Amino acid sequence: MAINKILAAALAVLAGAVSAPAKAADYPERTVDMVIPFPAGGGIDLLLRALAEGFSAHFKQSFVVSNRTGAGGAIGVTYVARAAPDGYTLLFVPALAYSVLPLMQANVGYTDKSFVPICQTFENQMALIVRPDSPLKSVRDIVDLSRASPEAATFAATAAGTITHLAAAQLADAAKIKLNHIPFRGDSDLMGQLIGGHVDFASTTLASAAAAGPAVRLIGIFAEKRNPALADIPTVKEQGYDVAPTSFGGLFAPTGTPADALAKLATACKFGVQQPGYVDLAKRLHQGNDYYADAATFAKRIEIDVSEKRQLLVRLGLAQ
Numbered sequence: 001m002a003i004n005k006i007l008a009a010a011l012a013v014l015a016g017a018v019s020a021p022a023k024a025a026d027y028p029e030r031t032v033d034m035v036i037p038f039p040a041g042g043g044i045d046l047l048l049r050a051l052a053e054g055f056s057a058h059f060k061q062s063f064v065v066s067n068r069t070g071a072g073g074a075i076g077v078t079y080v081a082r083a084a085p086d087g088y089t090l091l092f093v094p095a096l097a098y099s100v101l102p103l104m105q106a107n108v109g110y111t112d113k114s115f116v117p118i119c120q121t122f123e124n125q126m127a128l129i130v131r132p133d134s135p136l137k138s139v140r141d142i143v144d145l146s147r148a149s150p151e152a153a154t155f156a157a158t159a160a161g162t163i164t165h166l167a168a169a170q171l172a173d174a175a176k177i178k179l180n181h182i183p184f185r186g187d188s189d190l191m192g193q194l195i196g197g198h199v200d201f202a203s204t205t206l207a208s209a210a211a212a213g214p215a216v217r218l219i220g221i222f223a224e225k226r227n228p229a230l231a232d233i234p235t236v237k238e239q240g241y242d243v244a245p246t247s248f249g250g251l252f253a254p255t256g257t258p259a260d261a262l263a264k265l266a267t268a269c270k271f272g273v274q275q276p277g278y279v280d281l282a283k284r285l286h287q288g289n290d291y292y293a294d295a296a297t298f299a300k301r302i303e304i305d306v307s308e309k310r311q312l313l314v315r316l317g318l319a320q
Contacts, residue, residue: 027087027261031062036092037076040067043207043285047122048092050281054272073097078109085256091115094249095302096163099309103319104161112306115252118262119269120293124247126167126222127209130201139220139239142201146177154180156190156202161318163247167222168203169316170243206286229286250298266295
């Protein structure tokens with residue numbers, strides 16, 4: 001009888017151990033998948049890989065990068081939105097995926113409520129560039145060109161709804177002018193058209209503009225303050241137009257992920273962005289001074305961005 005009681009008690013303890021949810025101290029117990037919805041090799045992808053190294057070192061557990069591409073990023077984002085909210089499938093993406101894709105694509109498979117922010121880890125600034133021999137010297141010159149010839153003022157940028165297009169569109173909206181968008185697949189494609197004299201100016205990522213070197217001339221950067229790597233280039237705001245859209249983003253988890261896992265991930269994120277490899281890469285990619293933000297600051301910035309982008313897309317006729 002005593003043996004039966006002991007056996008029953010042991011089985012009860014074992015059953016409790018098996019059924020009990022994982023404790024905060026146990027996370028992560030296995031490999032964590034960090035999903036990016038863009039191809040390998042781009043600036044954001046390189047930043048994620050550097051961040052993943054920091055997470056792996058912090059947790060002494062594997063954090064791997066998965067590139068799930070397609071549909072302008074929607075496939076990868078939707079994959080994470082549908083994943084189990086257990087902290088083992090995370091998303092690394094620009095806020096644009098929240099504020100623009102769900103508004104431009106019907107039934108995209110997620111909304112801005114599908115995820116919770118963990119940390120902001122990058123901020124890719126945009127720039128206005130011209131040919132070295134262009135008569136355009138400032139943002140004011142672009143505005144004056146449009147007012148003198150509204151149908152002729154052309155600019156190159158990536159596809160409608162991308163951040164480089166929306167940066168110039170937001171400038172046009174603020175200045176009450178018309179700018180004619182010539183879309184291209186990527187920065188490298190549009191750069192050739194600009195240099196060849198087929199458009200008046202281009203809106204591109206600052207990193208691409210800087211990489212072009214003397215082949216182009218920067219006349220303004222979309223940012224709240226000057227970029228430390230290019231301190232002699234004024235912001236668009238300094239030139240009289242209150243426009244500073246950037247491609248900021250970072251790490252997210254599916255809504256419903258346990259708070260203890262989120263807290264541990266947030267701590268690891270701050271550790272990751274402070275590692276020399278990440279800091280050096282951020283500098284080489286011309287990140288702004290404020291590329292890192294904690295979860296609360298990141299969430300507030302996303303909320304504002306979603307509201308602003310919704311209003312802009314409606315005015316541009318691009319919202320579904």
